[in-house]
Amino acid sequence: xxxxxxxxxxxxxxxxxxxxxxxxxxxxxxxxxxxxxxxxxxxxxxxxxxxxxxxxxxxxxxxxxxxxxxxxxxxxxxxxxxxxxxxxxxxxxxxxxxxxxxxx
Amino acid sequence: xxxxxxxxxxxxxxxxxxxxxxxxxxxxxxxxxxxxxxxxxxxxxxxxxxxxxxxxxxxxxxxxxxxxxxxxxxxxxxxxxxxxxxxxxxxxxxxxxxxxxxxxxxxxxxxxxxxxxxxxxxxxxxxxxxxxxxxxxxxxxxxxxxxxxxxxxxxxxxxxxxxxxxxxxxxxxxxxxxxxxxxxxxxxxxxxxxxxxxxxxxxxxxxxxxxxxxxxxxxxxxxxxxxxxxxxxxxxxxxxxxxxxxxxxxxxxxxxxxxxxxxxxxxxxxxxxxxxxxxxxxxxxxxxxxxxxxxxxxxxxxxxxxxxxxxxxxxxxxxxxxxxxxxxxxxxxxxxxxxxxxxxxxxxxxxxxxxxxxxxxxxxxxxxxxxxxxxxxxxxxxxxxxxxxxxxxxxxxxxxxxxxxx
Numbered sequence: 480x481x482x483x484x485x486x487x488x489x490x491x492x493x494x495x496x497x498x499x500x501x502x503x504x505x506x507x508x509x510x511x512x513x514x515x516x517x518x519x520x521x522x523x524x525x526x527x528x529x530x531x532x533x534x535x536x537x538x539x540x541x542x543x544x545x546x547x548x549x550x551x552x553x554x555x556x557x558x559x560x561x562x563x564x565x566x567x568x569x570x571x572x573x574x575x576x577x578x579x580x581x582x583x
Numbered sequence: 584x585x586x587x588x589x590x591x592x593x594x595x596x597x598x599x600x601x602x603x604x605x606x607x608x609x610x611x612x613x614x615x616x617x618x619x620x621x622x623x624x625x626x627x628x629x630x631x632x633x634x635x636x637x638x639x640x641x642x643x644x645x646x647x648x649x650x651x652x653x654x655x656x657x658x659x660x661x662x663x664x665x666x667x668x669x670x671x672x673x674x675x676x677x678x679x680x681x682x683x684x685x686x687x688x689x690x691x692x693x694x695x696x697x698x699x700x701x702x703x704x705x706x707x708x709x710x711x712x713x714x715x716x717x718x719x720x721x722x723x724x725x726x727x728x729x730x731x732x733x734x735x736x737x738x739x740x741x742x743x744x745x746x747x748x749x750x751x752x753x754x755x756x757x758x759x760x761x762x763x764x765x766x767x768x769x770x771x772x773x774x775x776x777x778x779x780x781x782x783x784x785x786x787x788x789x790x791x792x793x794x795x796x797x798x799x800x801x802x803x804x805x806x807x808x809x810x811x812x813x814x815x816x817x818x819x820x821x822x823x824x825x826x827x828x829x830x831x832x833x834x835x836x837x838x839x840x841x842x843x844x845x846x847x848x849x850x851x852x853x854x855x856x857x858x859x860x861x862x863x864x865x866x867x868x869x870x871x872x873x874x875x876x877x878x879x880x881x882x883x884x885x886x887x888x889x890x891x892x893x894x895x896x897x898x899x900x901x902x903x904x905x906x907x908x909x910x911x912x913x914x915x916x917x918x919x920x921x922x923x924x925x926x927x928x929x930x931x932x933x934x935x936x937x938x939x940x941x942x943x944x945x946x947x948x949x950x951x952x953x954x955x956x957x958x959x960x961x962x963x964x965x966x967x968x969x970x971x972x973x974x975x976x977x978x979x980x981x982x983x984x985x986x987x988x989x
Contacts, residue, residue, distance in 0.1 A: 537635040540632060541636050544622055544632040551621075551623075575622065576622060580628060
């Protein structure tokens, strides 16, 4: 448990949000690259948590990579089974990887 | 097989290192690359994707998990076998859903693969914990050694019959032997130096003695053509040369009769006359030979003095041999060094080879857990423990395939 100005963060407080409010808070916390509690504490005490560098790009790359991983499995299966459209999977995967490469 | 693991911060840096290494290592470094749960085998792209996935967890500080698996240089393993072992390790650690880049290297005698693993799960975003990963990896490696018929690496996770004390005792004994081998090597070097010096001294003495002997023979031959009693003349000349060498040589040339009665020739011209001009002429040659003798004797004495000085540096007996004993003393030195050398070589041959022992020790020390390694300190000397630490570090470098490069 971290010590701040000689004090430990030993007290908890339950806060209620509407579902949409919580979703916005979670999104903003993730965008800032901070844990949710940390984000709420910092924001409520007056500081403005900065956006984490490249976090938007990372999220996109992450999602594209998930798709790409599944697409690669499909492409491999199609090639192994000699499906007629196997090359289409490969082409799609190549396009997707090229897209990822272009994201900073 | 040996397996080691570590955590890092940067996927990109490690991926680049695995592919390129240092500048001079890039050529033929990578044998093959494979991946798991990634859309591409391209290390740069894989590192980018892994970084993006790891960024989904805002708490993780070191998302990179690096495992290096090294086979014995004698193991014949193909790509399929290496991938099998890598997959078994990943599966046993519970990382089968994690993103993994497998890079096999061909830049060392021993085949080895590196696993670049993302500790952050690609779907749940949870961070995998390394807790107790080492025993798990070791167990898999021992099982795979058995299954694939690879060289078995003795270790605490399989050789449970051998108590920890026995392992430590064995390592302590090996360390002692290793230390003795290093000491023998040092002593052998010194004795070889001493032997070479004694040989040089002996050669110098022999050459000086030979030169003196030849000069004396020439002088005797010359004196036979000058004096009626050449032996007496030689004795007188040497006695005079002992006091003043230059004057003795000059007298031999100018007034040879000082050293004995000269040979004469009868000249019958009505009355009896003797002629010693031939002897006086030859006396000039004898004077030159006499100078040679004096010079050769002086050189011989210098050689003896140098031999004495050399021996004083190497021996502590403080004896001061007579000139006549000098050659015998140096020969005795030479014989003594040869005997010492023979003894050291015999002892060295009875012990295991230095490099073989070094390698076995390094591997054995690497297998010890940190507490076991620290307990070794209790049964070895400080110097031996320092040696053990160095060898353990060396084994770590070899296992990581970096040989002091990272």
